[in-house]
Amino acid sequence: MSDAKKSSTVKGAPKLPEVQQHLVRPNDPVIGTIVSTKRCTVSDRSASYVRHIEIDVAGTALEGSWRAGQSFGVLPPGTTPSGKPHKLRLYSISCPTGGETGDGTIISTTLKRLIDEHWDDHTLYLGECSNYLADLQVGDKVELTGPAGKRFLLPENPEDHNFIFFAAGTGIAPFRGMIGDLVKAGMPSRVDLFMGVSYETDLLYDNEFKELAKDYPDRFFYRPAISRHLTHNQSRYMYVQHRLEEDRAVLTEILKSERTLIYICGIAKMEMGIFRMLKRILDPESLAQYLKIDPSIGDDPDQWDRSMIPRKIKPTKRLMLEVY
């Protein structure tokens, strides 16, 4: 093998499990029943409306069908202004593989209402499906499809890996499920969870993660990053990559380990900031374990942009990306 080939070999690539996909399709959805819906921001004073929603799928083809990290589909009722049925929207599953109760009957997600002013005329803009789902009450029915996704998963042998999870906003959903699976397995791995939000009041499932950090002080590390104000433990505005930079003394060593896998989930564009920071803090050989970089884009990460993904900046098998 040539030296160039050797240095680009990815060590420690995970073996992902086989999963079921598209058991339930949009032309024949199943009916779930809302069993719980509550805000999951750390504070009710948060200006963002994010709900943890649990849906009973017992007796349907979705029961027991998913693995943590996959998504399910929601079909909002009604039609678009042009008279077509609304399209399906995907939501990440936020519970472990056996669901909220362990028996495969209760699926959940972390749902953010899309509420904004219209870009064109500043009238109120309400996302169709997110507001439909967030309005549903306990006992209401909802049309579902899925499961979907085959790559954003824990590996078959999680004990062989360390996990670095980067979440922005509702991107936390799949990680809550995966962490649940790791807890059920006795937390066999080191997990560093980066959680990025605008304001401290927007942190999601904050108490759950703080409890886990207490329960597993040498395995589970919770690293919030607040981007729009300072906090008692944050002296600058931070996106998740700035938290990585701040904690780099420990994390550079973790990233260099062949055991480590990176997962990124949340708002599209977040990945670029993380990629740039990885370039800054890692030596070329370690960086190549996560990203295959085309030399033509140069050495200055400030010159990189999102259009280079995936042709010129290609995640390896040790970096899983799900942004939307």
Ligand SMILES: Cc1cc2nc3c(=O)[nH]c(=O)nc-3n(C[C@H](O)[C@H](O)[C@H](O)COP(=O)(O)OP(=O)(O)OC[C@H]3O[C@@H](n4cnc5c(N)ncnc54)[C@H](O)[C@@H]3O)c2cc1C
């Ligand atoms: C794999 C995957 C997993 C996902 N997981 C989650 C999850 O766990 N939680 C979650 O909350 N969401 C998740 N989403 C996003 C979700 O699927 C929906 O896209 C989201 O809920 C918005 O849908 P909506 O029907 O409410 O908005 P829509 O009615 O579809 O409106 C959104 C569209 O309107 C446009 N738009 C947005 N803002 C404005 C504005 N101000 N003015 C004019 N136009 C605008 C945009 O072009 C956008 O395409 C996920 C998406 C994917 C692909």
